[in-house]
Amino acid sequence: MTREPAGLAVVGAGPAGLAAAVAAAGLGVRVVLLDAAPGPGGQFYRQPAAGLGARRPGALHHQWRTWRRLRAALDTLVDRGRVTCLTEHHVWAVEREADGLTVHALLGPEQDRSVAVRAASVLLATGGYEKVLPFPGWTLPGVLTAGGAQAMLKGGLVLPGRRAVVAGTGPLLLPVATGLAGAGAAVVALVESAGPKDFVRRSRALAAEPAKLAEGAGYAAGLVRHRIPFRGRHTVVEAHGGDRLEAVTVAALDAEGRPRAGTLRRLACDTLAVSHGMLPHTDLAETLGCRLDGPDVHVDDEQRTDVPGVWAAGEATGIGGAALALAEGHIAGHSVAARLAGTAPDPDAWAGAARVRTRLRAFFAALDGVYAPPRQWPELVTDDTVACRCEDVTAGAVRSAVRDLGAGDLRTVKLLTRAGMGWCQGRICAPGVAGVAGCDLTPTRRPIARPVPLGVLATPPDRPDAPGHPEAPDRHDEHDQIDPPDPTPSKGLS
Amino acid sequence: MNPLRLVRARPDAPFTVTFDGREIPALPGRTVAAVLWAAGITSWRTTRTSGSPRGVFCGIGVCHDCLVTVDGRPNQRACLVPAVPGADIRTQEGTGHDA
Ligand SMILES: Cc1cc2nc3c(=O)[nH]c(=O)nc-3n(C[C@H](O)[C@H](O)[C@H](O)COP(=O)(O)OP(=O)(O)OC[C@H]3O[C@@H](n4cnc5c(N)ncnc54)[C@H](O)[C@@H]3O)c2cc1C
Ligand code: FES
Numbered sequence: 082m083t084r085e086p087a088g089l090a091v092v093g094a095g096p097a098g099l100a101a102a103v104a105a106a107g108l109g110v111r112v113v114l115l116d117a118a119p120g121p122g123g124q125f126y127r128q129p130a131a132g133l134g135a136r137r138p139g140a141l142h143h144q145w146r147t148w149r150r151l152r153a154a155l156d157t158l159v160d161r162g163r164v165t166c167l168t169e170h171h172v173w174a175v176e177r178e179a180d181g182l183t184v185h186a187l188l189g190p191e192q193d194r195s196v197a198v199r200a201a202s203v204l205l206a207t208g209g210y211e212k213v214l215p216f217p218g219w220t221l222p223g224v225l226t227a228g229g230a231q232a233m234l235k236g237g238l239v240l241p242g243r244r245a246v247v248a249g250t251g252p253l254l255l256p257v258a259t260g261l262a263g264a265g266a267a268v269v270a271l272v273e274s275a276g277p278k279d280f281v282r283r284s285r286a287l288a289a290e291p292a293k294l295a296e297g298a299g300y301a302a303g304l305v306r307h308r309i310p311f312r313g314r315h316t317v318v319e320a321h322g323g324d325r326l327e328a329v330t331v332a333a334l335d336a337e338g339r340p341r342a343g344t345l346r347r348l349a350c351d352t353l354a355v356s357h358g359m360l361p362h363t364d365l366a367e368t369l370g371c372r373l374d375g376p377d378v379h380v381d382d383e384q385r386t387d388v389p390g391v392w393a394a395g396e397a398t399g400i401g402g403a404a405l406a407l408a409e410g411h412i413a414g415h416s417v418a419a420r421l422a423g424t425a426p427d428p429d430a431w432a433g434a435a436r437v438r439t440r441l442r443a444f445f446a447a448l449d450g451v452y453a454p455p456r457q458w459p460e461l462v463t464d465d466t467v468a469c470r471c472e473d474v475t476a477g478a479v480r481s482a483v484r485d486l487g488a489g490d491l492r493t494v495k496l497l498t499r500a501g502m503g504w505c506q507g508r509i510c511a512p513g514v515a516g517v518a519g520c521d522l523t524p525t526r527r528p529i530a531r532p533v534p535l536g537v538l539a540t541p542p543d544r545p546d547a548p549g550h551p552e553a554p555d556r557h558d559e560h561d562q563i564d565p566p567d568p569t570p571s572k573g574l575s
Numbered sequence: 576m577n578p579l580r581l582v583r584a585r586p587d588a589p590f591t592v593t594f595d596g597r598e599i600p601a602l603p604g605r606t607v608a609a610v611l612w613a614a615g616i617t618s619w620r621t622t623r624t625s626g627s628p629r630g631v632f633c634g635i636g637v638c639h640d641c642l643v644t645v646d647g648r649p650n651q652r653a654c655l656v657p658a659v660p661g662a663d664i665r666t667q668e669g670t671g672h673d674a
Contacts, residue, residue: 117636119657124635130604130657135582190656210637222618222630229634233654237609238578241617241631265576324628325617470632470640473624504639509632 087113087165088421090184090200092172092365095123096151096403097395097410098206103154104414106163110421113198114155115170115186121155122148123208123395124228125403127235141235141260143296144403170196175203175365175391182390202390202417205371205378206410207362209396213249214357214458215476215513217466218320218329227257227356240266242351246329248272248317249356250452252297252402257354259303268309269348272331274338276314279451286447293444316455318345320353329353338456357454359400360512363524366393373524374399382435383416383426384409392417405441408434459516468517469510471503476517483518494518590660594619601658608634608641608653611664619643619653623669643667 089105091098094116106112114121122128126148129135139145158164170186173195184198211226218224223242227249230241245266247258250273258271280287287294304311314334321328328349332340361377371386372379377399380386384394394413395406411434419426428435462468464477482488482497491511494500500514501507507514515522579586587603592610599614608631611619618628620642632640634654641653646663649671658664 117655129582129584130606132587132603133579133582133605134585134587136585137581137583140581140583141578190651210633210635220627220629222628225631226633229631229654232634233609233612233631234578237605237612238582238584239605239609239612240578241612263576264578264581467625467627470629470638473622473627504642505637509638 085111086181086199086201087111088200089113089202089204089417090115090182090198091204091206092116092175092184093123093206093208093395093397094118094121094166094168095206095208095395095406096125097208097397097406097413098123098204099151099155100407100410101204101206101392101394101414101417102164102410103151103158104411105417106158106414107154108415108418110163110414110418112158112164113167113184113200114164115167115172115184115198117169117171117189119168121152121166121168123406124232125406126151127232129238130236133238135238141264143256147407167198172365175205175369177369177388177390201421202392204384204410204413204417205365205386205391205393205397206395206406206413207365207397208406209359209361209400210508211253211356212358212360212512213355213509214454214516215462215466215468215510216317216319216458217461217463218322218326219355220467220470221320221322221326222324223322223326223351224320224353224355227253227354228359230352230354231257231260234260234264240264240352241354242326243267244269244350245352245354246270246272246317246331246348246350247354248329248331249358250274250454251356251358252448252452253356253359255297255300255304257356258309259300259307261352261354262307262309263303266352268307269350270310270312270331271304272312272315272317274314274316274334274455275452276334279453283447283451286443287451290440290444293441316340316458316461317353317355318461321347326351326353334455338458339460357512358452359396360508361397361400363397366391366397367524376522376524380409382428383420384413385416385420399442399445401441401445405438405445408437408441412438459519462513462517468514469498469500469503469507471505471510472499472501474498474500474510474514479514479517483520488518488520490520491515491518491523494520592658592660592662592664594664595666601660601662605658606654607643607645607651607656607658607662607664610658611653619664620667621669626668642671644671 088110091114102112169189172186174185176183262268318330333344335341366378378393392413394409412431462476468476488494601610618630620629629640632638643653644665644667645651
């Protein structure tokens, strides 16, 4: 383990974090890379667990060659002692101190011990997670996020079931549908609420990115090859089942975004992989006081946040896929190296990446206008539909808080109904509750990025990088009280 | 086709875990959630107020829907925790502290 504080601590070993670590370490910066997962790769390059002995893991992946190059570069830098790769480290806070930053991480999978890593600068490359809006039946086992199905497939080599419907909106639905089919699931339908007209309206912006269009065409060919019926301008109205999913009802959408009469169809399935887009992971940035632009961490041309010493790259700064994450990480790595050396960086050093970044940001901005949930989706949410999964709060309760008690913003809805107060701290329900309540989606300020056992908060952190650091202290392990970091007293969690 | 065949997997030696006392097979490296899915089990928790069944939702540690009791420790996220030989996995009811 390192003794001198590192030059750069990178949180997140996805495409953005890896590109940054490789770039910065290549320029002489000592880098510590931390990730909660058992190995580097992030969401896009998620690898099968080692014990599964995959001899052709690339069969589940796109752009496998890029991954191989990144991985080889990382391995070389690790061998040379330039990068320390700390996997199974769940970062729960980053603290600013007079002379640098301290990254606090829980050691997984037990998560009952915390370690602290000190560095002169920090890059937040924490990626994003999926947004799913509520609909009747969305809590049935067998209904899961599209990316979650993909993650379980890529990491655990398992399928959630045999007959799957992939639904919602967004570019992620394509790789998920073809991925599930390629791995042996019968994909009964890909249900996408965007329609061809939405694409035509943005065709200029989209056509400016031929590589992306080719990628899309590749997936479209995959749909044909696997005989996956594509239903554009359709939505899932309801998921049916008792103890688990048995079928979904889908419908065509009219111009207003409402199910068209006479188009309802029931499809038998045991899996519904659903997604309505992605949201960036910004909690560490928020606790550091970084400025946000809407849901995204704000960065300048060098990927610096407005907090000195803190950079951000990849989907934490806005959803835009793996290629954009790579470009941003590369730029951030160069910027960190120059800034640590006390010089202004030369943007020529990353001109290629900057061009890719400009193009892909424009492309994803256009895509954002294409992929949108049906405008009237809250009308499909019945009063007895659960809106907040953790706290079992129904849409009816949310509506009554607005109608009868005058709640006009997410925070008041939360205080009155407990929606967003549970384990996930509103990460999953906030967009849905905001939509049902008819109020804005405002970022929740969470004091801590991960659930932290109370015992950890009470014990001083292990400092593996501190000179003369003693042996890892033997901590007691009665730590099943993962308390959500909400200041409001929470029932039933202790 | 299945995912293991697709990537030409040659897993290390399989082992068993128990789910609510019943023995089920497991492959090394898989999370508790992946082991349960592979055995055809999709729910392993009931919610606190309505008692409705839940399993994996986000698959990446965000949603906490997949909480489960492993070796007597409740509230473990099944999508993150690796299954180990002999693990005693149990359905979790409510907060996991009610039983
Ligand atoms: C579940 C899921 C599946 C996806 N699958 C695909 C796909 O198949 N194809 C596709 O094109 N796109 C997919 N995406 C989109 C994907 O997010 C981007 O393409 C790309 O991976 C973004 O790169 P990134 O480096 O910004 O973030 P990510 O790849 O998401 O990497 C972020 C990393 O940060 C780590 N991390 C986050 N917070 C912490 C913390 N507090 N402590 C420690 N580590 C932390 C995570 O473990 C992760 O490894 C998926 C997204 C999700 C959420
Ligand atoms: S499935 Fe969401 S935390 Fe495990």
